[in-house]
Amino acid sequence: MIGSGKTLRMVEALPNEGALVIVHCASMRRYMRQMIFDVRGASVAERIDVRIIQNRSDAERVLMGLRGSVEVDHAWWEYSCRDLRDLVSQMLQAIAVASHKGADRREVWPENQ
Numbered sequence: 382m383i384g385s386g387k388t389l390r391m392v393e394a395l396p397n398e399g400a401l402v403i404v405h406c407a408s409m410r411r412y413m414r415q416m417i418f419d420v421r422g423a424s425v426a427e428r429i430d431v432r433i434i435q436n437r438s439d440a441e442r443v444l445m446g447l448r449g450s451v452e453v454d455h456a457w458w459e460y461s462c463r464d465l466r467d468l469v470s471q472m473l474q475a476i477a478v479a480s481h482k483g484a485d486r487r488e489v490w491p492e493n494q
Contacts, residue, residue, distance in 0.1 A: 387455040388413070392420050399428030400450035403443070403469070405460040406433060413454065434461075437468060444472040448480045 395402070395417070402417075404410050410431045418426040432443045434457070444451070451473060458466060 388416065389420065391452055391454065392416050395421065395425065395429060395452065396450050397425055397428075398450075400430075400452055401443075401447065402429060402431045403434050403451065403453040403457055404431060405435065405454070405457045409433075409454065409456060434465070434469065437465065440465065440469050440472060444469065444476065447476050449476075450480075451476055 391402075392413075402413055404413050410433055413431045414426070414429075417429050417431070421429075432439075434440050434443055453469070453473070461469070
């Protein structure tokens with residue numbers, strides 16, 4: 382079940398310590414879980430949480446107050462509505478700051494550069 386392209390590159394780059402991966406539907410969650418297992422092995426797969434975000438309520442439930450590594454599958458950006466993409470983008474920026482990935486604000490908000 383090894384795929385190719387953007388999703389495969391994202392899976393290969395997931396941190397060994399664990400991460401949250403966002404997808405757009407249940408079938409993609411199953412596919413992603415299997416791909417992570419196939420590509421990264423069982424020990425990494427058990428530390429990766431794959432969650433579905435389809436609406437604002439899902440986004441708030443999954444992302445509110447979260448810290449750590451969060452990856453969003455490219456298909457999520459393609460299949461989600463603009464308002465939801467904007468909300469999740471803002472929440473990801475906040476997670477990056479809270480996780481010290483964006484110690485310099487310009488790293489997180491490129492429009493400030």
